[in-house]
Structure formats: C-alpha cells, structure tokens
Amino acid sequence: MAEIIPFDDRDGFIWYDGELVEWRDAKLHVLSHGLHYASSVFEGERCYSGEIFKSREHTERLHSSAGMMGFEIPYSVDEIEAAKTATLAANGLTEAYVRPVAWRGSEMMAVAAQKTRIHLVIAAWEWPNLFGDVKGVRLDMAEYRRPSPESAPCHAKAAGLYMICTLSKHAAEAKGYTDALMLDWRGRVAEATGANVFFYKDGEIHTPDPDCFLNGITRRTVIGMLRDRQIPVHERAIMPDELGGFEQAFLCGTAAEVTPVEEIGPHTYEVGDFVKGLAQDYNDLVNRRIPA
Numbered sequence: 208m209a210e211i212i213p214f215d216d217r218d219g220f221i222w223y224d225g226e227l228v229e230w231r232d233a234k235l236h237v238l239s240h241g242l243h244y245a246s247s248v249f250e251g252e253r254c255y256s257g258e259i260f261k262s263r264e265h266t267e268r269l270h271s272s273a274g275m276m277g278f279e280i281p282y283s284v285d286e287i288e289a290a291k292t293a294t295l296a297a298n299g300l301t302e303a304y305v306r307p308v309a310w311r312g313s314e315m316m317a318v319a320a321q322k323t324r325i326h327l328v329i330a331a332w333e334w335p336n337l338f339g340d341v342k343g344v345r346l347d348m349a350e351y352r353r354p355s356p357e358s359a360p361c362h363a364k365a366a367g368l369y370m371i372c373t374l375s376k377h378a379a380e381a382k383g384y385t386d387a388l389m390l391d392w393r394g395r396v397a398e399a400t401g402a403n404v405f406f407y408k409d410g411e412i413h414t415p416d417p418d419c420f421l422n423g424i425t426r427r428t429v430i431g432m433l434r435d436r437q438i439p440v441h442e443r444a445i446m447p448d449e450l451g452g453f454e455q456a457f458l459c460g461t462a463a464e465v466t467p468v469e470e471i472g473p474h475t476y477e478v479g480d481f482v483k484g485l486a487q488d489y490n491d492l493v494n495r496r497i498p499a
C-alpha cells in the first residue's frame with residue numbers, strides 16, 4: 208500500500224485570509240464554528256496546462272454556496288480569482304487540483320453564529336483522476352439518500368452535505384466497490400458521492416434532473432458537448448428499476464472528469480466507444496485542444 212502523506216505535512220504555500228502562508232502553518236483553532244457545525248463551503252477545481260477550467264464559475268458557485276449557508280465571503284470574485292492564480296504560482300503548479308474553502312470562525316461557539324468571522328483558504332496540489340487509471344468504476348447502491356430541498360440547502364457545495372457521502376463511500380469500499388450511487392429522498396437515482404451520473408441507450412443520453420443535488424459544472428459542460436453533437440439528452444426522473452436497461456454509463460465531475468461505469472449493484476455496463484470517446488473529448492476540451 209502506498210505511503211500516506213498527510214495533507215497538513217507538505218511543502219508549499221496556502222493562501223489564507225489574504226496572504227500566502229507556509230503550508231504547515233495554515234491552521235485553524237479547534238473551536239471553529241465550521242468544524243463543529245459544518246458552517247463551511249468549498250470548491251473543487253482543476254488547473255490544466257496552467258489554466259483553471261471554468262475558474263470564474265467555480266468562484267461564483269463558492270459565493271452562492273456561502274449565500275445559501277447564510278454568510279458572505281469577504282473577498283470578491285475578482286480577488287478570489289487573483290488569489291487562485293497566486294496560489295498556483297507560489298507552488299509552481301500548472302496541473303493541479305484547487306481547493307478553496309470558506310468557514311465560520313471562533314467568535315461564537317453555539318448553533319447561532321452570526322458574529323463569526325468568515326475565513327477563506329485556497330490550497331492547490333497535484334491530484335490525478337479521482338478514480339485513478341481504471342477501465343470503469345463499480346458502484347454499490349448507497350444506504351443514504353440525497354435530502355429534499357426542504358431538508359437542506361441541497362444546491363450548496365457545503366461541507367455538511369458530504370457527511371452522507373463519506374459514509375456511503377466507506378460502506379461501498381468496504382464491500383469492494385469503488386463508489387456508491389445515491390438515490391434521492393423520493394427514491395429516484397441522484398448521483399454518486401462526488402460526481403454526477405449519466406446513462407446511454409440507443410444513441411441517447413439520460414441523466415437525473417438536478418433538482419435536489421449539485422448541478423455540476425462538469426455535468427453542464429458535458430451536456431453542452433453532447434447537444435452540440437446533436438445527441439439527445441433527457442434530463443428526467445430515473446427510477447432504480449431502469450438501471451438494468453442502459454447500455455453504457457459514466458460519472459462526471461471536476462475530480463472524476465468523465466469516468467466510465469462498469470457496474471451498479473447487479474447491473475453491468477459496457478465500457479464502450481461512446482463513453483470512451485466522450486472521456487477523450489472532455490480531456491481535449493479542458494486541455495484546450497478543441498475549442499470550448
């Protein structure tokens with residue numbers, strides 16, 4: 208097994224509340240509201256050949272996630288864009304994963320936290336595809352379901368919404384799967400624990416309506432690519448009993464990029480030319496080998 212290099216013990220610089228600090232000094236106090244009550248939002252972005260793909264969209268989503276969580280990040284979109292560039296430069300990175308995270312600080316330590324200071328850090332490191340160099344991933348069915356819009360601010364990229372993702376991913380890995388497919392509160396197919404899901408059948412694409420989970424930037428990019436190629440895309444309610452009827456499937460997200468799916472529970476999918484071609488096209492797009 209590869210040696211684990213902890214994320215708090217690396218060389219480099221992290222942008223922390225307006226300045227670049229030594230990686231190992233980028234600390235927060237244990238009595239931080241974000242840690243105790245999940246008052247925290249974040250982004251996951253990828254830099255390809257020196258340019259973050261859809262950088263501004265990610266920063267705008269960070270701002271809007273914070274808004275949904277009832278706080279305002281004290282840096283403008285332009286300031287955050289400049290901070291990301293500075294972080295990449297300070298670490299000498301051109302191929303990287305970029306992780307901004309904002310949270311409520313230590314001024315109040317109870318459920319109410321209106322007077323807490325809002326902090327922001329931006330870290331960047333080399334991180335190849337989430338699932339590694341696999342032919343296709345194998346998904347278990349998750350026990351937990353995505354909450355309804357009445358139960359949580361489900362369109363925010365908020366730390367608290369990932370609690371059930373970690374539990375589901377751990378349970379899947381313990382059974383030998385790569386990841387888990389989550390249903391939503393109504394029992395419809397929703398998404399994986401950190402990526403959106405798509406299905407292919409008879410030359411057409413089917414994907415769940417993102418009405419109670421993250422409408423990923425990659426998801427929207429992929430839908431645009433497919434529609435440009437006149438491939439019909441049906442965003443609709445998909446029930447689990449349909450899973451056996453699709454020919455190919457894939458996950459997509461910033462970390463996952465476009466990753467073929469080989470199995471979901473008892474169902475198997477071909478890692479076929481369609482999905483492989485799309486993964487290549489996405490790679491060409493983010494690396495600016497084909498025009499956006």
Ligand SMILES: Cc1ncc(COP(=O)(O)O)c(C=O)c1O
Binds near residue numbers: 251400402424426
């Ligand atoms: C739960 C979840 N769904 C979907 C996505 C895909 O979003 P994006 O393509 O914007 O990275 C992610 C990744 O950020 C995620 O964590």
